[in-house]
Amino acid sequence: MQPVTASVGAPDLKDRLDVLLTYLPSFLSSHGEIVSAVFLLIVALAVLLGVSVYVCLAVWLERKISADMQDRLGPMRVGWHGVVQMLVDxxxxxxxxxxxxxxxxRPFFMLAxxxxxxxxFATFAVMPFSAAFILADLDIxxxxxxxxxAGVLVGLVMAGWASNNKWALFSAIRTIAMLVSYEIPVGLSIVTVVMMVGSLSTQKIVLAQLSDAGMAGWHLFRFPPVFxxxxxVFFIAGLAxxxxxxxxxxxxxxELVAGFHTEYSGMRWSxxxxxxxxxxxIVSMxxxxxxxxxxxxxxxxxxLTIDFWVFWGMAALLAWYLHWLWTRIYLPRGEYGLIVVQTAILIAIALALLVVPSLAWFLIKSLAxxxxxxxxxxxxxxxxxxxLMYLCWKVLIPVAFVNLFVVGVMRLYWR
Structure with missing residues (x-):
């Protein structure tokens, strides 16, 4: 049996790479829809992963905030200050x-x-995370x-009705009354901004607030009493x-045990x-x-740039915080390794504000x-x-209607 030998003219890795780079542009141009779909899938998975990480951090942060307000320590056992608890849950x-x-x-119970x-998660598709990062810049x-x-309401009603539990059903009825009622002041508040901008696009609404005046160009400060x-009204109704x-x-x-998810457990409850x-x-964004x-x-x-005084103010605040950590916490305990880790994390955050300023500022405002x-x-x-119903129908909705009328008059005047 003759031994198998490589032919003299066999292509090596460099030749294969050259062939791939030669045909890659034509493949991408002829399969543009597939490439776009794959790209959107990757970005959507990135957003899903990012939101999941945010939820873990938010749960840990809320435990710490509630503990501080009640003069407790909160999670302390698993990891440093209980930070690993968000991975264990x-x-x-x-x-x-x-x-x-x-x-x-069963079918509706499992599907809800x-x-x-x-x-x-579908609503994140139109959120402008930065000047260039938006999944779908829709005109609407x-x-x-x-x-x-509004699809959330459908799922909550499905969960309450399909559980065949009176407390879950009462919760579903309350959910319908609350969400349908508070959709009105939320919608009226959104219309006030849409009337001034003249567009339903979230990216165009952001661009309409950019001006040489900086923060004074934001809708909240451009017409302070009205907006x-x-x-x-938007924030209070958004809480509901x-x-x-x-x-x-x-x-x-x-009153209702645990409401519409009384009968749920495990991952479906989560x-x-x-x-x-x-x-x-979503409401914050x-x-x-x-x-x-x-x-x-x-x-x-x-x-479009970081203001001089804002930048150096942040630098001074960061330096003071590091000094406080070193002198009051880490040095007395001899925890020198934590000094390095904490400093590296804060420097990384500061660099993120410089490298990706638009995304960082968007997340900072939303998290605030x-x-x-x-x-x-x-x-x-x-x-x-x-x-709760009195607040919606007798307070928020009348105020939102009056505010909408004032914005309409202002729009005619500015025109």
């Missing part, structure tokens, strides 16, 4: 048994968490958010939309939890887009609004359902 939920009541409507989660972006976001009222305390009557444990925190981020300049930095002038939501949760008591 998903594992615990994944190991739990997925139960379904015998009298439940996925409907809620899909409706929540704001309308898309309002329409697709501050609009922002307050995401079912956050003090508007969490749909799952009030003192999908409702994940969707709630994703909705918090939409508020940032409509009123806070989107991805524009916090500058007094030159909106999320912090306010957490702050309000552990500050305000839960009202009665009649008080």
């Amino acid at each position: 998903p594992v615990k939920l994944a190991l739990k048994e997925d139960l379904c009541p015998g009298a439940a409507d 968490p996925f409907v809620v989660l899909a409706a929540s 972006g704001v309308l898309y958010v309002a329409s697709v976001g 501050m009222v609009s922002f307050l 939309e995401v079912n956050r305390t003090p508007f969490d009557l749909a799952e009030a444990d003192s 999908f409702f939890f994940l969707a709630e925190y994703a909705d918090m981020l 939409l508020g940032t887009v409509l009123y806070l300049g989107g991805w524009a930095p916090l500058t007094v002038t030159r909106p 609004l999320i912090f306010v939501m957490m702050w309000l949760r552990w500050t305000l008591p839960r009202p009665r359902i009649d008080q």
Whole structure:
């Protein structure tokens, strides 16, 4: 049997690479739709992963905020200050048994968490994370958010009705009453901004707030009395939309056990939890887009660059924080390794603000609004359902209508 020998003219790796680079442009041009679909899939998975990481961090942060407001320590056992707890919780939920009541409507019961989660994550497609990073810059972006976001209501009603539990059904009825009612002031607040901009595109709304005036060009500061009222109405109604305390009557444990997810356990229960925190981020991002300049930095002038005083103010604050960490916490304990780690993390954050300023500023504004939501949760008591409806129909909706009329008059005047 003759030994197999390589032919003299066999192509090597360099030749194969040259052939690949020669035919790659023609392949991409002839299969443009496939390439675009793959690219969108990769970006969508990146957004999904990013939101999942945000949810883990937000849960840990809320535990720490609630502990601080109640003079407690919060999670401290797993990792440094309990930071690893956010990785342990998903594992615990994944190991739990997925139960379904015998009298439940099984297909709808199983499908409801996925409907809620899909409706929540689909709205991120039109969010302008930066000047160049947006999945789909639709001309009807704001309308898309309002329409697709309403799918969450469908999933919650499915969960409450299919559970065949009276407390879950009562929760679904409350959810319908709350979300349908508070959609009106949210929509009226959005219309005030759309009237001034003349577009439903989220990216165009952000671009309309960029000017040489810097922060003064944001809608919140351009016409302060009108748009501050609009922002307050939007934010209060948005809290009710995401079912956050003090508007969490749909799952009030003192009245309805656990609401629409009373019968859920394991990962299906976590999908409702994940969707709630994703909705918090959506409301915060939409508020940032409509009123806070989107991805524009916090500058007094030159909106596309980092202002001199803002930059050095941040540098001074960072230096003071590092000095406080070293002298008050790490050095007395002899934890020199943590000094290096903490300093590296803060320097990385500072570099991120310089390298990707638009994305960083957009996330900073959104996370600031999320912090306010957490702050309000552990500050305000839960009202009665009649008080909640009174606030919507007798306070927020009339104020939103008057505000809309004023904006219409202003629009005619500026024209």
